[in-house]
Amino acid sequence: xxxxxxxxxxxxxxxxxxxxxxxxxxxxxxxxxxxxxxxxxxxxxxxxxxxxxxxxxxxxxxxxxxxxxxxxxxxxxxxxxxxxxxxxxxxxxxxxxxxxxxxxxxxxxxxxxxxxxxxxxxxxxxxxxxxxxxxxxxxxxxxxxxxxxxxxxxxxxxxxxxxxxxxxxxxxxxxxxxxxxxxxxxxxxxxxx
Amino acid sequence: xxxxxxxxxxxxxxxxxxxxxxxxxxxxxxxxxxxxxxxxxxxxxxxxxxxxxxxxxxxxxxxxxxxxxxxxxxxxxxxxxxxxxxxxxxxxxxxxxxxxxxxxxxxxxxxxxxxxxxxxxxxxxxxxxxxxxxxxxxxxxxxxxxxxxxxxxxxxxxxxxxxxxxxxxxxxxxxxxxxxxxxxxxxxxxxxxxxxxxxxxxxxxxxxxxxxxxxxxxxxxxxxxxxxxxxxxxxxxxxxxxxxxxxxxxxxxxxxxxxxxxxxxxxxxxxxxxxxxxxxxxxxxxxxxxxxxxxxxxxxxxxxxxxxxxxxxxxxxxxxxxxxxxxxxxxxxxxxxxxxxxxxxxxxxxxxxxxxxxxxxxxxxxxxxxxxxxxxxxxxxxxxxxxxxxxxxxxxxxxxxxxxxxxxxxxxxxxxxxxxxxxxxxxxxxxxxxxxxxxxxxxxxxxxxxxxxxxxxxxxxxxxxxxxxxxxxxxxxxxxxxxxxxxxxxxxxxxxxxxxxxxxxxxxxxxxxxxxxxxxxxxxxxxxxxxxxxxxxxxxxxxxxxxxxxxxxxx
Numbered sequence: 079x080x081x082x083x084x085x086x087x088x089x090x091x092x093x094x095x096x097x098x099x100x101x102x103x104x105x106x107x108x109x110x111x112x113x114x115x116x117x118x119x120x121x122x123x124x125x126x127x128x129x130x131x132x133x134x135x136x137x138x139x140x141x142x143x144x145x146x147x148x149x150x151x152x153x154x155x156x157x158x159x160x161x162x163x164x165x166x167x168x169x170x171x172x173x174x175x176x177x178x179x180x181x182x183x184x185x186x187x188x189x190x191x192x193x194x195x196x197x198x199x200x201x202x203x204x205x206x207x208x209x210x211x212x213x214x215x216x217x218x219x220x221x222x223x224x225x226x227x228x229x230x231x232x233x234x235x236x237x238x239x240x241x242x243x244x245x246x247x248x249x250x251x252x253x254x255x256x257x258x259x260x261x262x263x264x265x266x267x268x269x270x271x
Numbered sequence: 272x273x274x275x276x277x278x279x280x281x282x283x284x285x286x287x288x289x290x291x292x293x294x295x296x297x298x299x300x301x302x303x304x305x306x307x308x309x310x311x312x313x314x315x316x317x318x319x320x321x322x323x324x325x326x327x328x329x330x331x332x333x334x335x336x337x338x339x340x341x342x343x344x345x346x347x348x349x350x351x352x353x354x355x356x357x358x359x360x361x362x363x364x365x366x367x368x369x370x371x372x373x374x375x376x377x378x379x380x381x382x383x384x385x386x387x388x389x390x391x392x393x394x395x396x397x398x399x400x401x402x403x404x405x406x407x408x409x410x411x412x413x414x415x416x417x418x419x420x421x422x423x424x425x426x427x428x429x430x431x432x433x434x435x436x437x438x439x440x441x442x443x444x445x446x447x448x449x450x451x452x453x454x455x456x457x458x459x460x461x462x463x464x465x466x467x468x469x470x471x472x473x474x475x476x477x478x479x480x481x482x483x484x485x486x487x488x489x490x491x492x493x494x495x496x497x498x499x500x501x502x503x504x505x506x507x508x509x510x511x512x513x514x515x516x517x518x519x520x521x522x523x524x525x526x527x528x529x530x531x532x533x534x535x536x537x538x539x540x541x542x543x544x545x546x547x548x549x550x551x552x553x554x555x556x557x558x559x560x561x562x563x564x565x566x567x568x569x570x571x572x573x574x575x576x577x578x579x580x581x582x583x584x585x586x587x588x589x590x591x592x593x594x595x596x597x598x599x600x601x602x603x604x605x606x607x608x609x610x611x612x613x614x615x616x617x618x619x620x621x622x623x624x625x626x627x628x629x630x631x632x633x634x635x636x637x638x639x640x641x642x643x644x645x646x647x648x649x650x651x652x653x654x655x656x657x658x659x660x661x662x663x664x665x666x667x668x669x670x671x672x673x674x675x676x677x678x679x680x681x682x683x684x685x686x687x688x689x690x691x692x693x694x695x696x697x698x699x700x701x702x703x704x705x706x707x708x709x710x711x712x713x714x715x716x717x718x719x720x721x722x723x724x725x726x727x728x729x730x731x732x733x734x735x736x737x738x739x740x741x742x743x744x745x746x747x748x749x750x751x752x753x754x755x756x757x758x759x760x761x762x763x764x765x766x767x768x769x770x771x772x773x774x775x776x777x778x779x780x781x782x783x784x785x786x787x788x789x790x791x792x793x794x795x796x797x798x799x800x801x802x803x804x805x806x807x808x809x810x811x812x813x814x815x816x817x818x819x820x821x822x823x824x825x826x
Contacts, residue, residue: 095734111663147459184663
C-alpha cells in the first residue's frame with residue numbers, strides 16, 4: 079500500500095533527522111558561548127532567553143523573535159520538563175550553570191536545544207499525519223493506523239499497542255504524542271542529557 | 272587630538288508620583304591640553320552650578336585618577352548633554368540639577384580619554400558619591416526605568432544598589448514598594464545591573480573587545496605599575512582595565528575568527544601590531560599562538576570565512592624587526608599564520624606538573640592533602656570548566672562533514688582548540704602529530720560505538736547530530752582523560768619519593784577514605800597490590816566522581 083509506505087518513509091528516523099533535526103543541531107553549533115558559567119540568576123535568565131531566541135529565530139520562526147520574558151519562560155519550561163526526569167527542575171540547571179558541574183551552561187543550552195528539537199519533531203509528525211492520513215476515508219485511515227502501529231510496535235507504549243486502531247482514526251494526537259515520546263526514548267536523534 | 276565619548280542616561284522632570292523621565296546622551300570631548308586637566312560645559316542643555324561643581328570636584332577626580340593609574344595623560348574635557356526633542360522644539364535648553372548623570376558623565380569622559388566605545392543599548396544612572404568612585408542611589412528609578420522601556424534599542428539599565436547605606440529607609444513603605452515593583456516589571460524587558468562603585472560600573476558597561484582595543488590604542492595593554500593606592504575602588508578600576516589584556520586579546524580574536532568576523536580580527540591584529548611597534552618590542556610566542564589559533568579553526572570557517580593575510584606582510588615585518596635571536600622560530604610561525612600557510616600540526620608537550628603535598632610523613636595527612644587536590648570540586652574547577660568552555664566556544668556553520676578530508680581536518684582542528692584552551696604548550700613537530708593524537712582521542716571516545724569509522728559515519732549522516740555529537744563525545748572523553756591524568760599526577764608526586772612501606776600505608780589510608788566510592792573488587796585486594804600500580808584506583812575514582820555527580824543532580 080503506497081500510502082502507508084509514504085507515511086512510514088516520512089516518519090523514518092533518518093528522514094526526520096534530515097528534515098527537522100539537522101537544522102536544530104546546526105543552530106546549536108552556531109551559538110557561541112564565551113563563558114560556561116553564570117554569576118547570578120539574572121545572568122542565567124539572560125543567557126537562556128538569548129539562546130532560546132537565537133535558536134527559535136534560526137529554525138522555528140525564521141526571523142521573528144520573542145520578548146525576553148517570553149523566551150526565558152519557554153526556556154525554563156523546557157528545562158523544568160527535562161530536569162524533572164532526573165528529579166530536578168530549573169534550579170538544578172541554574173546550579174549546574176553556576177558552578178560548571180555536569181557540563182555547566184553548555185549542557186543547559188544543549189537541553190534547551192533538544193527540547194526545541196523535540197517540539198519540532200512533534201509538529202513534523204503531526205503534519206505527516208495531517209497530509210497522509212486525514213484526507214482519506216474512514217476505512218483507509220483505520221488501515222493506515224493499524225499498519226503504522228504494527229510497524230512501530232516495539233517503540234510504542236503498550237497502552238497504544240493494545241488499543242484498537244479505530245480509536246486513533248479520528249483523533250491521532252495521542253498516537254503522535256506516544257510516537258514522539260517513543261522516539262525520544264529510543265532514537266539516536268535525541269540525546270538523553 | 273580630540274576624541275568623543277557618548278553615554279546614555281535618564282533625565283527626570285518633576286518629583287514624586289509626577290516625575291517623568293526621558294533618555295538622553297552625555298557627550299564628552301577629550302582634548303590634549305598643556306596646563307592640566309579641566310572640565311568645561313557646552314551646549315544648550317546646561318548643568319546647574321552645584322551639579323557642575325560636583326562633576327569638577329568628584330567625577331573629574333575619579334576619571335583623572337583612573338587615567339593616572341593607567342599611565343595616561345590627563346586631557347581636558349568638554350561635556351554636553353544632548354537636548355531633548357521637546358525642549359529643542361520649544362527653543363529651550365535643559366537645566367540639569369541633580370547628580371544622577373554622574374555615572375554617564377564619568378563613562379563618557381573615560382570613553383573619550385581611552386578611545387573606548389561604549390555600547391549604545393545601555394542606560395546608566397547613579398551618583399558618584401566620593402572621589403574614590405563609590406556609587407550611591409538616586410531618585411526616580413521607576414520613572415527612569417519607564418523611560419528606558421520606551422526606547423526600543425535600550426536593552427540594559429545600570430543603576431546603583433537601592434539601599435547600600437540604609438538611607439532608603441527614609442522613604443515611605445509605599446515609595447519603596449513602588450521602586451521594587453518598577454524593578455520587577457522592567458526585569459523581563461531590560462537587563463538590570465546593580466553597581467556599587469566605578470569598577471562595577473566599568474565591568475557592567477564595557478565589552479572585552481572595547482577594553483582590549485582601547486588598551487592597544489591608548490597604550491595601557493600591560494599594567495604600568497603606577498596604580499592608585501592599593502585597595503581603593505579606583506585601583507580596582509585601573510586593574511580591571513590594565514590587567515589580563517593579553518588573555519582578553521586572544522579571547523576576542525578567537526571569537527572573531529570562529530564567528531567569521533574576519534575584518535574585526537584583522538583590525539585587532541593590526542592594533543596589536545601598531546602597539547608592539549610603538550613599544551619596539553616583539554611579543555614572545557605570539558606567532559606560535561596565532562598559528563595554533565588559526566589551525567584550530569573549523570576547516571570550513573578557515574577556508575570560507577577567513578581572508579588571508581590576517582596581517583599584511585609589511586606590518587608583520589615591522590613587528591619582526593624587534594624580534595631577538597630566540598624569537599627566530601616564532602617569527603616564521605607568525606608569517607605562516609598571517610598568510611594562512613604551513614598549517615603544520617604540533618603536539619602538546621607534557622603538561623606542567625601541579626604542586627602537590629610532598630614528603631608527608633603521616634599517611635593520613637598525605638591522604639588529606641591528596642583528597643583536596645582530587646576532590647570533585649577541584650576536578651570540575653581545574654579540568655572540566657576550561658574544557659567545557661572550549662567546547663562551548665567552538666562554533667561551526669554546519670554539522671555534516673562533506674568528505675573524509677573535511678572530517679579529518681575538523682577533528683584535528685577541534686583537538687588543537689581543546690589543547691589551546693587547556694593551557695597545553697604546543698611545540699613544533701611533524702605535521703601528523705596533532706592529527707594522530709586527535710584520532711587516538713576520537714577512537715577512545717567511540718570505543719564502544721564502533722570507533723573512528725563510526726564517528727565519521729555519524730558526522731556524514733547527521734542523524735545523531737553529526738559533528739555536534741562527535742565533538743561532544745571527544746570533549747567528554749578528553750575531560751575524563753585529563754581528570755585521570757590529574758589524579759595520577761597528584762598520586763605520583765606523593766608516592767614516587769616514598770619507600771614501599773610508606774606507599775602501602777598511604778594506599779591503605781586512601782582506600783579507607785575513598786573505599787566506598789570504589790568497586791568491591793578493588794576494596795577486596797590488599798593495599799600492597801596497588802602500592803606500585805594504582806592506575807585502576809585512579810580510573811575507578813574518576814568514574815565514581817562522575818557517577819556521584821550524576822546522583823547529586825537528581826537530588
